[in-house]
Amino acid sequence: MSMKLNKRVEAIQISGIRQFANQIPSTPGAVNLTIGQPDFPTPEAVKQAGTEAIRNDQTSYTHNAGAMELRQAVQSFFKDSYGLSYRAEDEIIVTNGASEGLDSVFRTILEEGDEVILPAPTYPGYEPLVQLCGAKVVYLDTSETGFKPDPQALEELITERTKAVLMNFPSNPTGVTMEMKELDALKTVFERHDLFIVADEIYSENTFGGAHCTFACFESLRKKTILVHGLSKSHSMTGWRIGFILGPVEVMQHVLKVHQYNAICASTPSQYAAMEALVNQRHVPAEMNKAYIERRDFVYKRLTEMGIDVVMPTGAFYIFPSVKKFGLSSYDFAIRLLKEGGVAAVPGSAFTEYGEGFLRISYAYSMPVLKQGMDRLENFISTLKLQA
């Protein structure tokens, strides 16, 4: 083709998770433990609010930042749940999922040559967005520090080109959460530098060991913290595409322009469904968490009984065991587990090179599915041991 495409677009790749998922159909009957979305239906009342909105012809554009009623619901939710204060008028934007929120934020703050520090292993959705802005990701290896960023290591990576640090806790893929004292230690580093903290806390409602600690809680960092959130995980609403950005007006007035030209607004019926989720269905994540905790405990127990090293996850719905001792790359391990063992789980390398040697298992599946998956994994690793 003689027409030239955008080189930055040509350079990015389809995500490693998707690449691996594309292999699954060729192994019929495989137990699929790869999916990163809740296995529960969207709550009934939320579905009703969405369908009623359609019936009542609430199907035209809303304000670019989202319907005021929804922004007020977002405001109250974050105030009540996390003690955060953001104005509905100019500090909250409703987006098409956290994904569009992240894109709008990065495009607002990043310029050619900027650097974004990203603790890794990490969700593969960030780096391409950063690269499309002509900026570069600098990884902070957390694989030796319990998958949590070490403040000293972070400090050492900061240069005059560092524009932002992205923090995703509870984490996809590791399921790790941060405690207040750990956030405090990082706060000291952030206070010393002129950079943005982009906090993707989409799993904040899915914490199992106590209340979620948010990076947005520090008054001293308020002007540089941008919180990205959404209902995909908390209310099993991945397909409704509702996300939120909360941040200081000085930044948000510019994010709004990017979002406006990209999206105009988030889907209006979905916004009405979101109101219901945030106003009357706040109890839903805690109900789902009961199931996640039972499943996590089961999978953790089975993995440790198999002699597999694994960090106990305290949030999200992933577990990230080490498969290093089997002497295969994580990709080869995952492919053989799929083809020979009949279980699909995402190779750690899909979450950057710092995920190499690990496997991401999603436990957003019913107990019988998880049991079958663990039985098959156990059989598979016993064949590997025999071959060794």
Ligand SMILES: Cc1ncc(COP(=O)(O)O)c(C=O)c1O
């Ligand atoms: C860490 C993280 N951030 C963002 C997203 C995207 O969420 P949304 O569905 O709101 O676009 C995901 C989805 O898996 C995720 O795991």
